[in-house]
Amino acid sequence: MLLPVSRLQPRPLTLSTLPLRRVVLVSRPALWINTLGVALTGLWLSGQLWNTGAAWLTLLAYLTLPFNALIYGLNDVSDMAEDARSERKGGWQGARLRPHEAGSLLWSVAALNVPFLLALSWLLPPAAYLTLLLSAALFAGYSLRPLRFKTRPFLDGLSNVAYALPLLVPALMLGAPVPLLAFAALCAYAVGKHAFDAVQDIPADVAAGTTTVATRLGAGGSAGYALGWFGLSGALLWPLSPLSSAALWLVCGGMALKLRRQPTPAQAARLYALSIVSPWIVGAVSGVQLVYVLAQ
Structure with missing residues (x-):
């Protein structure tokens, strides 16, 4: 209600x-x-x-x-x-x-x-x-x-x-x-994820008179903006873990591209569950690498 x-x-x-x-x-x-x-x-x-x-x-x-x-x-x-x-x-x-x-x-x-x-x-x-x-x-x-x-x-x-x-x-x-490189990669990821997640709130924010990066750029512009940050994040992460970088590009880049193709708040809302679990997915991939290193 x-x-x-x-x-x-x-x-x-x-x-x-x-x-x-x-x-x-x-x-x-x-x-x-x-x-x-x-x-x-x-x-x-x-x-x-x-x-x-x-x-x-x-x-x-x-x-x-x-x-x-x-x-x-x-x-x-x-x-x-x-x-x-x-x-x-x-x-x-x-x-x-x-x-x-x-x-x-x-x-x-x-x-x-x-x-x-x-x-x-x-x-x-x-x-x-x-x-x-x-x-x-x-x-x-x-x-x-x-x-x-x-x-x-x-x-x-x-x-x-x-x-x-x-x-x-x-x-x-x-x-x-x-870990400055990892920190920079995580900063880029956080900026991109914020823009992506804000798209679903565009109607409520506009109705309340709240101006955000998503209301300023629109759904499509925000998707492209988020994609750029996800791309940078993966590039910064690559020297540390190519596997984790690839997972980030696949999951986060993929959802940003999907939103870019269908740039609506409703589409962003449908993709939000994937956005929520994206840290778990990338983290799980990194965890596999960690277990491998520890097993050596």
């Missing part, structure tokens, strides 16, 4: 938190791979895959529910008008908040994040901690005013390099070489 936009007015903040089950739904567990998997990849690239220290375990725990509640909770609070017009919200693709839930959700995000951030400030070296804070700040800036990068075409996607920053944390934490 879509909510009347006229009822989506901000309400005074309350000191209560949302039920945990509701917060978990807001955090979109299907997307936790985008934060948790990136950190695990960073640990693999650091050459210390079996590290299980307190700092590492605390970081992994933070990158599940707390960090994703921050990413998507702030987004859902800011996007209530757009989400009210979106048929895909209200389930696994994202919560549809009711006005009285906004304040409670913000308190829930704070209650989940502050203790972890305090603990990690003590457990992590300064460079690793500041990198994690930068990622959180970019996600907050994407959703919250006055920055609200979401409403600034092209900057909206570029701010999504926040997804790549956790890749650097393990190396900075363990004193290992920073």
Whole structure:
């Protein structure tokens, strides 16, 4: 059931938190791979895959529910008008908040994040901690005013390099070489995926008066824009893993080409499930390579 936009007015903040089950739904567990998997990849690239220290375990725990509640909770609070017009919200693709839930959700995000951030400030070296804070700040800036990068075409996607920053944390934490090439590849992937995923929301964003990279370029232009970033990502990844690069081009490039041939928000919505699992597919291919290396 879509909510009347006229009822989506901000309400005074309350000191209560949302039920945990509701917060978990807001955090979109299907997307936790985008934060948790990136950190695990960073640990693999650091050459210390079996590290299980307190700092590492605390970081992994933070990158599940707390960090994703921050990413998507702030987004859902800011996007209530757009989400009210979106048929895909209200389930696994994202919560549809009711006005009285906004304040409670913000308190829930704070209650989940502050203790972890305090603990990690003590457990992590300064460079690793500041990198994690930068990622959180970019996600907050994407959703919250006055920055609200979401409403600034092209900057909206570029701010999504926040997804790549956790890749650097393990190396900075363990004193290992920073995987700059892998980081650049992941940044390019994140920018392209943002543009691709935003196409399905064009009707809701236009109706709400929200300007994004997708509303600016249109469905076809966004597909081509995403394809360019996916191509760059694969090229940057090639020296590290030709197999992973080929998988990225096949899956992500393929879905961008398919959208380019049929450039409509409805087509983007049909392809969104593939977009969601694309990190799992590329990650699984990389995992096969990892197992082979470990077996030698």
